[in-house]
Amino acid sequence: MKNKVLLLIEREFEDMEAMYPFYRIQEAGLDVEVVGPSRGIFHGKYGYPLKATSTPSECKIDEVVGIIIPGGHAPDYMRRYPEMVALVKDATAKGLTIGAICHGAQMLIEADVLRGKRATCYMAIKTDLINAGASYEDSEVVVDGNLVTSRFPADLPVFMSTLVGMLKEMQVAA
């Protein structure tokens, strides 16, 4: 059974936007695999540590049901690595569930997977989201097909309840 959710990180992730999904995915009975451009410990904006245990080339995409992209400054760093961006593009093409919160949408922009999609993001990058072809909505969570987006940490409860439901369905269907 497909059982794996990838959590993409880089330095200065918004601590809760990475750590809440990290524990919540485990609570839901799914496996979380933390993926960075290199293996090792990355620290959130407040300094919370999280270890990337694999790189994109080491991910077995056939075992994956979804990808979660936290915000903070991390997406600005992640988007510089073509292999991190390709992971998001490939997962989207395969119809996997993609969740992005806050500045996490910068990875959706870089992967060019927003054209014609309804989505939300942190207000600072609203213009970038629209310029990338998305229809922006100011809602706590926006679901368009397999794409789930939210705005900031206060949206985490609805972001994760929505994502967990979809990821569990993908797990069963797989």
Place this chain on the structure above:
Amino acid sequence: MKNKVLLLIEREFEDMEAMYPFYRIQEAGLDVEVVGPSRGIFHGKYGYPLKATSTPSECKIDEVVGIIIPGGHAPDYMRRYPEMVALVKDATAKGLTIGAICHGAQMLIEADVLRGKRATCYMAIKTDLINAGASYEDSEVVVDGNLVTSRFPADLPVFMSTLVGMLKEMQVAA
């Protein structure tokens, strides 16, 4: 319907042990009320901010189904306030669900609610737990009646899935 869970904080809480329950309780459809010895922002060990919106004297205990006590250095500070300790003692006497993780057990010790109970805690305070009359177990979660205890952040998924189940039952029964 009773719908409220109190999350006790003080300075230098273990960031995830407070923040994961903070969002998880909301995701479960319960209200979270953050309680400190004074109202205002407290910061976790890594600096994550969380606002205490009420003090113990302002809590309406009749609306409460449970209390969660995070770890870090916060319990060492909390236990100096008799009104914070009394809240735990009162809630225990009323049969409410009490969850404590890591050093959070220091508040259970101070409230003297551990005699004859099975419980766990962070290893550094194991001796204090036993001296307070508890039967210590090295398990990811220990449930004895309405008391739920865990050891450290990695236990958060099972700690919160256990607590959420019990809190929802209390909510329905109330």
